[in-house]
Amino acid sequence: MYDLSLVVAVLAQSWQAKLQGFIILGCIAVVVVVVNVVKLLRLCIPPVMDDSFCNWYNGKMVAVRRKLLSNLKDFQAKTARELTVLEVGVGGCGDFIYLPKGTRVIGVLENGEDLKKVSNNSVDTVVSTLVMCKVRDPTDYVREVKRVLKPGGMFCYMENVQSRERKTRIVQNLLSPLSIFFVSYRLTRQTWRYVDVGGFDLLEYSIIRAPLKRCLSIFSPHLVGYAVKR
Known part of the structure; x- marks a missing residue:
């Protein structure tokens, strides 16, 4: 059995x-x-750098962009020469209408890592839009911007940054991993720190709330400013 x-x-x-x-x-x-x-x-999900996103973003940021780039008119008057401008980021051709007459755009780069292709001391102005929240090393990016600028050249930038409001900052911290995964955006970077230590003169910037509403409000904290190379 x-x-x-x-x-x-x-x-x-x-x-x-x-x-x-x-x-x-x-x-x-x-x-x-x-x-x-x-x-x-x-x-x-459409690429962040595609034309539809650029057009939408540029439309929302018209007033901010116009004010930022208005500094170039005074800068051009001081230099008394044709300005050579390098555009980096999602601004693209949207910035051209705000540039002063007599400005020559020598290039438009979507990726901030591509600055290594630009020669030393070769441009008067670098206009940077939503770049330092995407690059792997913002310190290196700021260093590269300074390298390609001529002495006395101007760095104009508009960047998404960490919010100063506690509630928004909590949401940014929670959603940052998804933002990095899908669109490579770091929502919690304190980008002003990288510019502060970049070794520029006449550093001026402010943190504003961009007119982005509802679910995009976590992207609304923006750092807007300019700096001049020694």
Whole structure:
């Protein structure tokens, strides 16, 4: 006769092994589904640098951009020469209408990492829009901006930064990992610190609330300013 307890133990082990196998296969299936859903979501989300985003953003920031770039008129008057401008970031061609007459745009770069391709002391002005919240190393970016500017050149920038309001800052901290993953934006960078230690003269900036409403309000804290190379 069979030992009933032994049979039960063998069957239990068999079912336990099968159950573990099903659990492992189920976990693998969930991971595969999640990975593919994330890939699909990333494909569905338009690139931050595409024309539609640039046009939308530029439309929202007209007054801020006009005020920021108005400094170039005084700068041009002091230099008494044609200004060469390098545009970096999502501003794109949207900035051209605000530049003073006699300005020559020598390049438009979407990626701040691309400054390494620009020669030393080659431009009068770098106009930077939403760049330091995306680059891997903002300290290196500021250093590169200073390198490509001519002595006395101006660095104009408009950047998304960490909010000074506690509630908004909490939301930024919670959503920052998703923002980095999907659109490479760091919502919690204190970008003014990188400019402060950049070794510029005539450093002037302010933190404002951009006119971005509802779910985009976490992007509204902006650092707007300019600095002049020694």
